[in-house]
Amino acid sequence: MNPKTLRAVIACGGTGGHLFPGLAVAEVLHARGHEVLLLVSEKEIDATVLKAHPEFRAEKLPSIGLPTMMISPAFVRFLRRSWDSFSQCRAIYRRFRPDVVLGMGGFTSTGPVLAARLSRLPAFIHESNAIPGRANKLASRFATKVLLGFEDCEQHLPRATCLVTGTPVRRNLGKAMPTAEARKLFQLNPDRKTLLVTGGSQGAAGINQLLFRVAPLLDPSQVQIIHLTGERDDRLAAANYQRNEITHYVAPFHHRMEEAYSAADLVVSRAGASSLSELSQFALPSILIPYPFATDDHQSANAAIYERNGAAEILPERGTTPEALAALISNLLNDDARRLRMSTAAHRIPPSAAAENVADVMQAAVLNRES
Numbered sequence: 001m002n003p004k005t006l007r008a009v010i011a012c013g014g015t016g017g018h019l020f021p022g023l024a025v026a027e028v029l030h031a032r033g034h035e036v037l038l039l040v041s042e043k044e045i046d047a048t049v050l051k052a053h054p055e056f057r058a059e060k061l062p063s064i065g066l067p068t069m070m071i072s073p074a075f076v077r078f079l080r081r082s083w084d085s086f087s088q089c090r091a092i093y094r095r096f097r098p099d100v101v102l103g104m105g106g107f108t109s110t111g112p113v114l115a116a117r118l119s120r121l122p123a124f125i126h127e128s129n130a131i132p133g134r135a136n137k138l139a140s141r142f143a144t145k146v147l148l149g150f151e152d153c154e155q156h157l158p159r160a161t162c163l164v165t166g167t168p169v170r171r172n173l174g175k176a177m178p179t180a181e182a183r184k185l186f187q188l189n190p191d192r193k194t195l196l197v198t199g200g201s202q203g204a205a206g207i208n209q210l211l212f213r214v215a216p217l218l219d220p221s222q223v224q225i226i227h228l229t230g231e232r233d234d235r236l237a238a239a240n241y242q243r244n245e246i247t248h249y250v251a252p253f254h255h256r257m258e259e260a261y262s263a264a265d266l267v268v269s270r271a272g273a274s275s276l277s278e279l280s281q282f283a284l285p286s287i288l289i290p291y292p293f294a295t296d297d298h299q300s301a302n303a304a305i306y307e308r309n310g311a312a313e314i315l316p317e318r319g320t321t322p323e324a325l326a327a328l329i330s331n332l333l334n335d336d337a338r339r340l341r342m343s344t345a346a347h348r349i350p351p352s353a354a355a356e357n358v359a360d361v362m363q364a365a366v367l368n369r370e371s
Helices: 016-031 044-050 073-096 110-118 134-139 151-156 177-185 206-217 236-243 257-263 273-281 295-308 322-333 336-348 354-370
Strands: 006-013 035-041 057-060 100-103 123-127 143-150 162-164 195-200 224-228 248-251 267-268 286-288 310-312
Touching: 006 016, 006 073, 006 110, 016 035, 016 044, 016 273, 035 044, 035 073, 044 057, 073 110, 100 110, 100 354, 110 123, 110 354, 123 134, 123 195, 123 354, 134 336, 143 151, 143 354, 151 162, 177 257, 195 257, 206 224, 206 236, 206 267, 206 322, 224 236, 224 257, 236 248, 257 273, 267 273, 267 322, 273 295, 273 336, 286 295, 286 322, 322 336
Parallel strands: 006 035, 006 100, 035 057, 100 123, 123 143, 143 162, 195 224, 195 267, 224 248, 267 286, 286 310
Antiparallel strands: none
């Protein structure tokens, strides 16, 4: 078979952190003329996002996450759903006849990768975080190769063959636009320093609560704020900024994030791998507040890479006072030279063209298999 027309399966459902990078790879393969089948979860986020991508076929898998209690009804349900997912993958492969399989992490990708290896197909796992998740630790044992977002992750997978590709960034994110133009889209002052606050696709209640208390400590003449709160806190946030006379744009979400990134001088964010890749793409300095309940505290490990390289400052959610965060925001916004250094560092951390890198690996595996 000519590798220019390969058939690829990408298992990428369950969370935005798996789905969006998987879609980024799918878009590259599709643009190269390949056929792509997406395997996703039964969660609503997958169905919602896929509505904007009618060019891809998709199948839902019944897999669920591994429960914390091994001896429990939930674990029995996990085993049953995992078996159903694996069996469904085998049937899908008989119909679709893929040449290569990619799993983007989470238990939605474990069955597809195992089924691929039993079918003697090249099968890859992508791990975005600095510390691999439980599903990828398991899947790495039978994957052809593990593709990494961060080099730091390799030490946690000593038995796997690893390659650093970076974490793919969704193509519809777009490119940076002129700062003043972006700020006008949010009805903000084009000349005032702008802080972007975001908790990722699910929002971040802890960050929101901190900013409620930070607002009275900021100088309204020196800063304006774009705050993407998630579903619940937008009205409270808007009322708080209005009360403190801070120019603001508040919304639960903003689907054209290139506009928000282009408008910002500084970002307060969680430290999920996909969010960090987007900050790097737009070369943005950041204050990172890792999600304290992330598995194996992997967001802190991600954030540490950015801090170590001079691209970010880290504040823990627990124990950080409003005064400390307000002071750090003010200091960074008033120090153009420091922000420029952080911006340059952020842009240099991940490998460039991550989605293309992953697609190249998949194509090469099929070519080598046929030669």
